[in-house]
Amino acid sequence: MTKADIVSAIAKKTNFEKSEILAVVEAFTEEVKASLIAGEPVYLRGFGSFIIKHRAEKAARNITKKTTLTIPAHDIPAFKPAKVFMAAVKEK
Numbered sequence: 001m002t003k004a005d006i007v008s009a010i011a012k013k014t015n016f017e018k019s020e021i022l023a024v025v026e027a028f029t030e031e032v033k034a035s036l037i038a039g040e041p042v043y044l045r046g047f048g049s050f051i052i053k054h055r056a057e058k059a060a061r062n063i064t065k066k067t068t069l070t071i072p073a074h075d076i077p078a079f080k081p082a083k084v085f086m087a088a089v090k091e092k
Contacts, residue, residue: 003022
């Protein structure tokens with residue numbers, strides 16, 4: 001499902017204009033991004049959490065050149081679904 005599909009589905013269910021729904025979806029994604037960049041997780045009860053995961057420094061190998069390089073520690077965004085949401089997906 002794409003962003004356009006989400007906007008269309010919400011517009012059909014709510015009878016709002018697609019342009020209004022698109023503005024809300026865009027604002028939501030921007031707020032989630034801004035919060036994660038600031039280091040704050042986003043919790044949506046019954047859906048899940050957008051969190052920051054820390055990856056430790058590690059050594060990697062380039063097998064074609066037979067060299068070892070170090071990948072520095074870094075943070076990545078992640079999504080952790082709520083238990084209710086996971087159970088619903090499992091049951092289908």
